[in-house]
Amino acid sequence: AQSVSQHNHHVILSEAASLELGCNYSYGGTVNLFWYVQYPGQHLQLLLKYFSGDPLVKGIKGFEAEFIKSKFSFNLRKPSVQWSDTAEYFCAVNENTDKLIFGTGTRLQVFP
Template identity: 90%
Template sequence: AQSVSQHNHHVILSEAASLELGCNYSYGGTVNLFWYVQYPGQHLQLLLKYFSGDPLVKGIKGFEAEFIKSKFSFNLRKPSVQWSDTAEYFCAVGDNAGKSTFGDGTTLTVKP
């Protein structure tokens, strides 16, 4: 069975600060890894994904994530956050049968 652990439940940053959200997964097979974002009152949207190739993945809005297989990690980073990045962030791991397991989410609050 696959599982996902997000270490930070709530992160508060000032604008222009750098962001790193931790994500560790547990799964024995080939994984697909995702970060989704949920802005207040909205549905989940894909930020970025990894399924093969370059382990450093770039997504929308300046976000990137690095897949480190030896650490079973897929941490999300952004060098300079904006107030509009305030949202809930979910890491997810998917298997080849289409099932995705989501982490418990991290609430990011960016102070203007």
């Protein structure tokens, strides 16, 4: 069965630090990849997505993610985090179906 692993459960950073959140998936075929974010008290919302083409995708708020097929990875990055980036981040994958499999999430805390 397909699975999604997020190894960083809780990340604490100071403002302006660089961020990289890991995401690995188990499926070897064609996949669509997503990062969702949940700010405190808000609903899950799409941060960015990859379907095909350029493996480096840019999302909202300065986030980007790189799809590395050989590593089955889709890590999320941001060069300089802000306090407002404090949230929970979920990686998700679907394997050409509408069934989206989520990782367990990474809680990011950014301190001023």
